[in-house]
Amino acid sequence: xxxxxxxxxxxxxxxxxxxxxxxxxxxxxxxxxxxxxxxxxxxxxxxxxxxxxxxxxxxxxxxxxxxxxxxxxxxxxxxxxxxxxxxxxxxxxxxxxxxxxxxxxxxxx
Numbered sequence: 001x002x003x004x005x006x007x008x009x010x011x012x013x014x015x016x017x018x019x020x021x022x023x024x025x026x027x028x029x030x031x032x033x034x035x036x037x038x039x040x041x042x043x044x045x046x047x048x049x050x051x052x053x054x055x056x057x058x059x060x061x062x063x064x065x066x067x068x069x070x071x072x073x074x075x076x077x078x079x080x081x082x083x084x085x086x087x088x089x090x091x092x093x094x095x096x097x098x099x100x101x102x103x104x105x106x107x108x109x
Contacts, residue, residue: 046090046091046092047090047091048080048088048089048090048091049088049089049090049091049094050086050087050088050089051065051066051087051089054077054089054094065087069087076097077089077093077094077097077098078090078093078097079093
């Protein structure tokens with residue numbers, strides 16, 4: 001794909017960070033499936049994007065994403081509040097949200 005000087009950086013294809021779980025688990029806990037939905041990929045196995053990364057991809061300001069999140073009811077793509085200051089967006093959720101908001105013009109219009 002050709003990029004021009006004003007284009008935002010492409011989204012990373014790898015997760016932003018690797019998190020390791022150092023907590024010990026019991027034998028039964030490790031094999032338990034905590035309500036995992038088989039129809040969707042595991043969220044932990046997919047990429048996650050920060051507010052800054054997603055804003056660059058969608059070509060909107062980070063304040064736009066913040067406004068969408070704080071609207072009542074919330075707007076924009078689904079998000080996860082990791083902490084008070086850290087908001088992350090799943091690539092899976094983002095793709096679903098974009099597909100739902102896609103407009104396909106009719107040919108006879």
